[in-house]
Amino acid sequence: MKIAVCVKQVPDATAAKRLDPVTRRLDRSGESALNATDVNAVEEALRIKEAAGGEVVVVSLGPEKALDSLRKALAMGADRAVLVSDPDAAGSDLVATSYVLAKALERESADLVLFGQQSSDSDGAVLWAAVAERLRRPMVSQVAELTVDGGSVTGKRQTEFGYDVISAPLPAVVAVSDAINEPRYPSLKGIMSAKSKPTETLSLADIAVEADRAGAAGSRTTVIALAPPPPKGDQIKLEDDGSAAERLVEFLAERKLL
Amino acid sequence: MTLVFLEHHDGELQKGGLGVLAKAASLGGEVAAVVVGHGVRAAAAAAGNYGASTVYVVDDPALEAPLPQPRVDALEAVVRASGAENVLFAASVLSADVAAGLAARLDAGLNWDVTDLALDGGTLVAKRPALGDTVLVDVGWTSTPRIALVRSGAFEAVETGGTATVQEVAAELRDYSTAARMVEQAHEQSSGPSIEDADVIVAGGRGLGAPEGFRLAEELAEALGGAVAATRAVVDAGWYPYSTQVGQTGKSVSPRLYIALGISGAIQHKVGMQSSGTIVAINKDPNAPIFDFADFGIVGKVEDVAPRLAELVRRRKA
Numbered sequence: 001m002k003i004a005v006c007v008k009q010v011p012d013a014t015a016a017k018r019l020d021p022v023t024r025r026l027d028r029s030g031e032s033a034l035n036a037t038d039v040n041a042v043e044e045a046l047r048i049k050e051a052a053g054g055e056v057v058v059v060s061l062g063p064e065k066a067l068d069s070l071r072k073a074l075a076m077g078a079d080r081a082v083l084v085s086d087p088d089a090a091g092s093d094l095v096a097t098s099y100v101l102a103k104a105l106e107r108e109s110a111d112l113v114l115f116g117q118q119s120s121d122s123d124g125a126v127l128w129a130a131v132a133e134r135l136r137r138p139m140v141s142q143v144a145e146l147t148v149d150g151g152s153v154t155g156k157r158q159t160e161f162g163y164d165v166i167s168a169p170l171p172a173v174v175a176v177s178d179a180i181n182e183p184r185y186p187s188l189k190g191i192m193s194a195k196s197k198p199t200e201t202l203s204l205a206d207i208a209v210e211a212d213r214a215g216a217a218g219s220r221t222t223v224i225a226l227a228p229p230p231p232k233g234d235q236i237k238l239e240d241d242g243s244a245a246e247r248l249v250e251f252l253a254e255r256k257l258l
Numbered sequence: 259m260t261l262v263f264l265e266h267h268d269g270e271l272q273k274g275g276l277g278v279l280a281k282a283a284s285l286g287g288e289v290a291a292v293v294v295g296h297g298v299r300a301a302a303a304a305a306g307n308y309g310a311s312t313v314y315v316v317d318d319p320a321l322e323a324p325l326p327q328p329r330v331d332a333l334e335a336v337v338r339a340s341g342a343e344n345v346l347f348a349a350s351v352l353s354a355d356v357a358a359g360l361a362a363r364l365d366a367g368l369n370w371d372v373t374d375l376a377l378d379g380g381t382l383v384a385k386r387p388a389l390g391d392t393v394l395v396d397v398g399w400t401s402t403p404r405i406a407l408v409r410s411g412a413f414e415a416v417e418t419g420g421t422a423t424v425q426e427v428a429a430e431l432r433d434y435s436t437a438a439r440m441v442e443q444a445h446e447q448s449s450g451p452s453i454e455d456a457d458v459i460v461a462g463g464r465g466l467g468a469p470e471g472f473r474l475a476e477e478l479a480e481a482l483g484g485a486v487a488a489t490r491a492v493v494d495a496g497w498y499p500y501s502t503q504v505g506q507t508g509k510s511v512s513p514r515l516y517i518a519l520g521i522s523g524a525i526q527h528k529v530g531m532q533s534s535g536t537i538v539a540i541n542k543d544p545n546a547p548i549f550d551f552a553d554f555g556i557v558g559k560v561e562d563v564a565p566r567l568a569e570l571v572r573r574r575k576a
């Protein structure tokens with residue numbers, strides 16, 4: 001069973017995120033990390049591989065330094081990494097990103113393509129549906145429990161009305177929720193071996209993506225203007241030094257909430 | 259022309275889409291709705307009362323289950339038949355997948371998490387908060403159709419007393435669109451007192467560590483005379499019942515006091531509780547997004563702070 005996991009490098013959770021006022025794109029110059037919910041998708045892929053055998057390849061679109069983040073997936077146990085990196089792909093929106101990723105995925109022709117719940121920098125939780133459409137494959141999203149057997153996948157997922165159980169024949173695309181598993185930490189051995197695992201960096205030409213299908217040229221949305229959100233009211237934030245609960249009780253009493 | 263996708267459940271149009279329809283109607287111009295499913299003609303006609311002049315209906319037994327991919331086929335047919343320039347969706351588990359699939363099918367732009375829509379020289383533009391709501395972005399589209407996914411709760415449905423012409427459209431469903439199958443649908447009925455009526459809510463997230471961690475939330479809720487709620491992450495993990503989930507996929511609540519224990523403050527959680535009177539957050543991560551919208555934040559461990567808080571509240575009330 002061959003599993004491709006789509007992952008993304010995002011600004012580290014502890015780094016302050018900002019949009020560059022000139023390019024109106026996310027400033028990616030600071031500390032970066034593997035998108036947290038993608039780690040759940042990598043973990044799920046590894047568990048499927050451990051049960052059924054096969055290969056796990058992580059696939060990403062991003063700047064060259066994104067390889068650093070892909071190495072975390074390799075350290076966890078993924079077999080190889082494919083990074084599409086090309087200056088002409090910078091600033092790709094959903095339509096362009098889904099096109100580029102689908103081209104990279106077609107080259108892999110995996111039985112199962114996995115996605116994490118959402119990306120922390122764009123707050124998007126939609127990419128898989130666009131990629132599944134481009135690959136012309138069935139898709140199940142928001143999966144909190146996944147089973148793979150025979151030639152199909154079955155996912156249990158939450159909706160506004162309760163739970164759905166959805167089944168799809170392979171090859172398929174599945175997006176998992178952050179509740180699906182507790183990801184492992186890379187072992188020291190894993191971290192060491194990640195350094196020698198195969199990684200591939202591909203240009204748009206390598207995967208036959210036409211110049212007008214990626215980056216700003218391939219995108220169909222624009223950012224017109226940026227503005228700070230309306231100011232918030234007074235906020236109190238304290239470090240707990242043992243007395244925070246007392247302070248909170250006083251605050252609640254003042255607001256007549258007790 | 260603006261087309262609004264309406265979801266239905268048990269024969270009723272859902273209020274998220276009706277809110278988007280009301281907003282679209284308020285912008286002027288021609289507004290139509292689209293309803294997709296099986297046996298949905300009667301439900302669809304009700305869209306006229308919320309601002310649609312036409313409602314397109316794609317009715318087919320193969321569209322019975324609420325699965326996204328055949329709905330992409332249906333919407334493609336309706337967009338082509340109607341010449342819609344704007345296609346709007348209210349965020350939901352189903353609609354997000356339909357909107358993104360349609361964007362790929364038509365090579366059309368999709369802006370998500372939209373909180374406002376306006377016309378600029380006759381052309382649709384949108385506002386969306388980005389980077390955890392720390393910046394407000396005006397976004398647009400460079401081609402048609404323009405597709406938008408609207409953040410849940412952004413617009414209220416408004417009854418107009420109008421009526422809509424129902425127009426049937428036939429869609430050809432693709433093989434891969436109909437390959438996924440609904441095996442089971444478990445619709446949960448809420449039991450016990452509803453969190454929607456509670457004055458005080460103590461909500462627990464993954465930071466409670468384990469199902470047993472919810473004892474801390476229950477103890478604090480009891481001291482305060484409130485109800486216990488949960489995030490999707492812990493509901494999906496089976497720690498707490500579905501009926502207590504707050505957020506986009508769960509309930510929207512607005513108690514006088516909302517205390518979040520070990521909750522990161524994801525947008526999909528925030529949309530269900532941001533209209534609470536006073537928001538308190540206890541989280542060990544000083545960078546947790548919840549601190550951006552909490553009135554009172556404590557950077558600390560729930561297992562330290564929550565029991566002490568419960569004890570102080572009990573003493574005060576005694």
Ligand SMILES: Cc1cc2nc3c(=O)[nH]c(=O)nc-3n(C[C@H](O)[C@H](O)[C@H](O)COP(=O)(O)OP(=O)(O)OC[C@H]3O[C@@H](n4cnc5c(N)ncnc54)[C@H](O)[C@@H]3O)c2cc1C
Pocket residue numbers: 117118125142178350351354462463464465466467488489490491492503504505506507508509519520521522523524525526527530540541542543546558559560561
């Ligand atoms: C389509 C869609 C719909 C969704 N609908 C909903 C919805 O309706 N409701 C909802 O809640 N979510 C929803 N989500 C999920 C949402 O995006 C988040 O994944 C979820 O809210 C996270 O839950 P959490 O805060 O419990 O967990 P996490 O994000 O894991 O946060 C746990 C927090 O606990 C803190 N913590 C850990 N240990 C401690 C400790 N000992 N003391 C104090 N703090 C600690 C951590 O610092 C962290 O901030 C949806 C997502 C999608 C894509």
